Amino acid sequence: MSVKLTEDMLKALPDSRGHFGAFGGRFVSETLMDSLMTLEREYLRLKEDPEFQATFDKDLADYVGRPSPLYFAERLTREAGGAQIWLKREDLNHTGAHKVNNTIGQALLASFLGKKRVIAETGAGQHGVATATVCARLGLECHVFMGSEDVKRQSLNVYRMKLLGATVHSVESGTKTLKDAMNDAMRDWVANVDDTFYIIGTVAGPHPYPLLVRDFQSVIGRELREQSVAQAGRLPDALVACVGGGSNAIGMFYPFLGDESVQLYGVEAGGLGIDSGQHAAPLCAGRPGVLHGNRTYLMEDENGQIAGTHSVSAGLDYPGVGPEHAWLKDIGRANYVSVTDEEALDGFRKLTRIEGIMPALESAHAVAYGLKLAATMDKDQVLVINVSGRGDKDIHTIAQLDGIEI
Amino acid sequence: MSRIEGVLKALKSQGRKALIPFVTAGDPHPDETVALMHALVAAGSDIIELGVPFSDPMADGPVIQLACERALKHGTSLRRVIAMVKEFRETDTETPVVLMGYLNPMEAMGYETFADAAADAGIDGILTVDLPPEEADEVAPLFAARNLDPIFLLAPTTTDERIRAISEHSSGYVYYVSIKGVTGSASIDVDEVARKVAHVHELTALPVGVGFGIRDAETAAAVGRVSDGVIVGSVLVDTIARHQTDPKALHQALTDLLNPMRKALDSLAQ
Numbered sequence: 223m224s225v226k227l228t229e230d231m232l233k234a235l236p237d238s239r240g241h242f243g244a245f246g247g248r249f250v251s252e253t254l255m256d257s258l259m260t261l262e263r264e265y266l267r268l269k270e271d272p273e274f275q276a277t278f279d280k281d282l283a284d285y286v287g288r289p290s291p292l293y294f295a296e297r298l299t300r301e302a303g304g305a306q307i308w309l310k311r312e313d314l315n316h317t318g319a320h321k322v323n324n325t326i327g328q329a330l331l332a333s334f335l336g337k338k339r340v341i342a343e344t345g346a347g348q349h350g351v352a353t354a355t356v357c358a359r360l361g362l363e364c365h366v367f368m369g370s371e372d373v374k375r376q377s378l379n380v381y382r383m384k385l386l387g388a389t390v391h392s393v394e395s396g397t398k399t400l401k402d403a404m405n406d407a408m409r410d411w412v413a414n415v416d417d418t419f420y421i422i423g424t425v426a427g428p429h430p431y432p433l434l435v436r437d438f439q440s441v442i443g444r445e446l447r448e449q450s451v452a453q454a455g456r457l458p459d460a461l462v463a464c465v466g467g468g469s470n471a472i473g474m475f476y477p478f479l480g481d482e483s484v485q486l487y488g489v490e491a492g493g494l495g496i497d498s499g500q501h502a503a504p505l506c507a508g509r510p511g512v513l514h515g516n517r518t519y520l521m522e523d524e525n526g527q528i529a530g531t532h533s534v535s536a537g538l539d540y541p542g543v544g545p546e547h548a549w550l551k552d553i554g555r556a557n558y559v560s561v562t563d564e565e566a567l568d569g570f571r572k573l574t575r576i577e578g579i580m581p582a583l584e585s586a587h588a589v590a591y592g593l594k595l596a597a598t599m600d601k602d603q604v605l606v607i608n609v610s611g612r613g614d615k616d617i618h619t620i621a622q623l624d625g626i627e628i
Numbered sequence: 629m630s631r632i633e634g635v636l637k638a639l640k641s642q643g644r645k646a647l648i649p650f651v652t653a654g655d656p657h658p659d660e661t662v663a664l665m666h667a668l669v670a671a672g673s674d675i676i677e678l679g680v681p682f683s684d685p686m687a688d689g690p691v692i693q694l695a696c697e698r699a700l701k702h703g704t705s706l707r708r709v710i711a712m713v714k715e716f717r718e719t720d721t722e723t724p725v726v727l728m729g730y731l732n733p734m735e736a737m738g739y740e741t742f743a744d745a746a747a748d749a750g751i752d753g754i755l756t757v758d759l760p761p762e763e764a765d766e767v768a769p770l771f772a773a774r775n776l777d778p779i780f781l782l783a784p785t786t787t788d789e790r791i792r793a794i795s796e797h798s799s800g801y802v803y804y805v806s807i808k809g810v811t812g813s814a815s816i817d818v819d820e821v822a823r824k825v826a827h828v829h830e831l832t833a834l835p836v837g838v839g840f841g842i843r844d845a846e847t848a849a850a851v852g853r854v855s856d857g858v859i860v861g862s863v864l865v866d867t868i869a870r871h872q873t874d875p876k877a878l879h880q881a882l883t884d885l886l887n888p889m890r891k892a893l894d895s896l897a898q
């Protein structure tokens with residue numbers, strides 16, 4: 223079942239309490255409520271403030287290097303043997319991923335709110351690097367929380383953050399990955415709520431984060447609309463993006479939600495396969511619950527304890543997902559699928575060898591699914607894959623899998 | 629009148645303050661929790677806050693995080709916690725029990741099933757750390773219909789407008805969180821807490837319990853002077869951690885901690 227989403231419907235979401243249908247909301251301890259309400263109020267004001275928007279746009283252009291190109295992958299298209307495959311090149315952004323679009327926006331908010339200390343959680347380290355980067359630029363104190371498992375597998379990004387002047391806190395609790403990093407960031411925020419701004423890295427967390435992160439990331443989809451018409455002569459037929467928390471995907475999808483002809487595909491981390499239970503695909507195989515301040519699809523056991531996740535890609539290794547995706551799934555507007563670690567690695571190798579573009583392992587999930595999907599489509603159709611980040615950070619992981627020491 | 633209201637009224641008429649210990653159910657082992665609850669009562673407790681372990685206790689510091697991990701390792705589910713209270717009620721029908729935890733285990737069980745089971749077991753109040761009243765539309769009527777007192781938190785950052793609104797949604801007592809921080813962190817500024825709690829009393833007629841950062845008899849008395857009860861958590865849970873393998877020594881250690889607090893609180897009545 224799919225419903226036609228009118229502009230009015232889209233404008234009304236999330237509602238005033240941060241709900242997307244049955245999902246979203248603000249499920250946090252009382253200490254944080256006042257800060258979240260202030261943030262919501264200030265953001266809604268600044269969203270309409272021409273000075274704020276102009277500063278944001280200028281930073282995206284001059285500092286991030288936007289617009290990011292839309293690239294026709296001719297050889298990859300031939301390889302798949304179906305729809306034209308185009309790549310939205312978020313990997314070319316400053317710091318190497320889409321994450322910076324959001325950190326530029328939130329750091330601006332922090333400055334407007336007069337906060338001098340910034341905290342962030344990170345999985346792959348891309349959001350941590352993007353946060354450390356904007357903090358260096360604005361002279362803000364920066365603390366990044368990262369699970370100790372991820373500190374190990376993303377050591378390059380850990381060092382980048384340190385070079386940028388951030389303090390990296392290795393988190394030893396729970397599963398020692400992204401969800402635990404987020405727990406510790408929340409704990410820090412409760413203790414330092416007066417002077418600290420929490421820059422959440424994806425469209426999850428309590429209201430208004432899913433709203434404001436979506437707004438900041440929507441630049442991806444807005445650019446893509448124009449580029450697609452200018453370069454391919456039409457709107458795309460299908461959009462494909464990987465989904466960890468869901469920020470690169472919602473940023474790409476959001477400006478197309480009202481266009482019924484555009485099919486949306488969010489690709490979750492299938493890990494060792496959905497049936498193995500070793501994955502990070504809550505939309506494909508989870509159920510609704512409440513974690514990290516919002517109601518959404520979660521991976522959990524029958525007693526409501528959050529389940530451990532597995533993915534070769536640290537940035538997708540998260541048991542929840544942004545509430546707007548949960549809603550898009552339930553109303554049937556977007557399709558959520560998964561690819562395994564192995565398929566993603568194959569996607570990485572193909573894009574590297576056929577197009578000379580090395581994607582992040584997160585983005586490689588979208589590449590792998592995009593190749594499969596393109597093969598089922600007509601040659602005159604247009605499929606766009608969001609290359610959310612570049613793969614430099616993953617080279618150690620890939621070398622290790624290849625049994626090579628570097 | 630609910631059991632919580634009854635106990636707090638009786639204490640008030642004697643000029644006494646409630647001593648409210650918090651322990652995580654299933655820590656160090658689910659088989660020991662009921663005996664531990666009886667020991668807490670014997671040591672002078674008026675109400676028990678029983679923590680429901682959760683995999684991601686975002687509002688808790690390391691002490692209670694580790695308690696959750698120990699309890700979960702032994703399979704302490706919400707259903708099992710409810711069964712513990714049912715067993716406790718076989719011999720203690722007087723002491724109110726408040727479940728304190730996070731929303732997701734309740735949501736996974738199903739709110740109506742949970743509310744039925746909680747009422748049937750003789751649970752008296754429910755404190756859900758990550759459920760502000762704004763999100764409680766669904767559970768509030770289920771709790772109200774079964775006389776389960778919804779207990780909400782107030783924080784140093786809570787505005788007057790919210791204090792009033794939250795109190796409207798609460799019964800039994802309101803829980804004032806004395807510090808900005810997670811459980812078991814910084815020590816408290818007693819004067820600041822006194823000022824704030826006095827202000828809360830101006831805005832609500834409900835009894836006010838104060839928790840977070842109360843670790844000894846002296847602080848308990850200082851906070852008891854301005855509130856209706858003190859909630860003692862991390863220091864007890866820490867003690868449990870240190871005596872995990874020896875239940876007898878554990879009960880003695882808990883008694884040694886709580887007895888002086890009880891005395892200090894009761895000395896306020898004279």
Ligand SMILES: Cc1ncc(COP(=O)(O)O)c(C=O)c1O
Pocket residue numbers: 319320321345346347348349423424425464465466467468469470471536537538582584585610611612
């Ligand atoms: C390159 C890249 N893509 C995708 C993600 C997943 O996040 P999201 O789903 O919010 O886009 C990450 C997260 O670290 C990332 O680094």
